[in-house]
Amino acid sequence: MSLIRTRPEEKGADIPLRIYSNPICPYAQRARLIAAFKGVKHEIINVHLKEKPQWYLDDINPYGLVPTIEHNGHLIRESLVTFEYIDEVFGDSHSWPTDPYKKAQAKLLLSDFGDRFTPNYYKYYRNAQDENTPKLLQKYFKSVEELIAQNGGPFIFGKNVSAIDLLIWPWFERLPALFTHAPELKTLYSVDSVPLLIKWDAAMRETDAVKSTITPAERMTAFLANALSNGGKHDYSLLNIDGLKIYTKETE
Ligand SMILES: N[C@@H](CCC(=O)N[C@@H](CS)C(=O)NCC(=O)O)C(=O)O
Numbered sequence: 001m002s003l004i005r006t007r008p009e010e011k012g013a014d015i016p017l018r019i020y021s022n023p024i025c026p027y028a029q030r031a032r033l034i035a036a037f038k039g040v041k042h043e044i045i046n047v048h049l050k051e052k053p054q055w056y057l058d059d060i061n062p063y064g065l066v067p068t069i070e071h072n073g074h075l076i077r078e079s080l081v082t083f084e085y086i087d088e089v090f091g092d093s094h095s096w097p098t099d100p101y102k103k104a105q106a107k108l109l110l111s112d113f114g115d116r117f118t119p120n121y122y123k124y125y126r127n128a129q130d131e132n133t134p135k136l137l138q139k140y141f142k143s144v145e146e147l148i149a150q151n152g153g154p155f156i157f158g159k160n161v162s163a164i165d166l167l168i169w170p171w172f173e174r175l176p177a178l179f180t181h182a183p184e185l186k187t188l189y190s191v192d193s194v195p196l197l198i199k200w201d202a203a204m205r206e207t208d209a210v211k212s213t214i215t216p217a218e219r220m221t222a223f224l225a226n227a228l229s230n231g232g233k234h235d236y237s238l239l240n241i242d243g244l245k246i247y248t249k250e251t252e
Helices: 026-037 054-060 079-089 100-126 132-151 163-173 175-181 183-188 195-205 217-229
Strands: 002-004 017-021 042-046 068-071 074-077 245-247
Touching: 017 026, 026 042, 026 079, 026 163, 042 245, 068 079, 074 079, 079 163, 100 132, 100 163, 100 175, 132 183, 132 195, 163 175, 163 195, 175 183, 175 217
Parallel strands: 002 245, 017 042
Antiparallel strands: 017 068, 068 074
């Protein structure tokens, strides 16, 4: 792994898309997933999330968050916005279901994800969970299970991956890391409790989009365990990713 302190060169014309990202970030993975799913040639610039380069804050994203994407001279931030932009601009078909009712169901799953799933998921990392937290996570698991059942699986809307599979996947990919921190959740995400969701998890891991963006669970676990015991410090070398470059603060 190398830390780089200068701004990256402008991208070559043969690479239409740049994604500012970080391998631990599930939001940034949304942009990487849709780019991979659509087969869009892109380059990834990883930004240190704790020691952000000043040029990133000044010129790329005033809030300092990843993802941001760069395309045709436009800078676009916020994971859902970047996802939908890439989905619309590249390829002939969009990844949301075309049937309006199915699309509404997908959007509802996404809305509940942001309102009910992720707030409870992150409570475990702040030690802010209470007796309702696992129940709310379980409710979400069950609602995905139900949609998979309605549509025949293995993906949420049937045989093909669609937008909602990709948009929620990064947090599911990171569940094994959460379970080492909150082992009591494991039984909620099991074959006995949500068999179709567990099959979905396995099917997602077989897709090219996931294979090309995944950060191995044991490395993510090591990274998060270290961050939790070191006051949030980020040691990206624990991810053990070959050739990983992280753009960081210009000065120590
Ligand atoms: N609402 C944003 C959230 C993105 C986000 O929280 N990214 C985190 C990393 S996972 C980040 O950039 N953190 C840096 C910081 O909080 O300063 C989105 O959907 O893109």
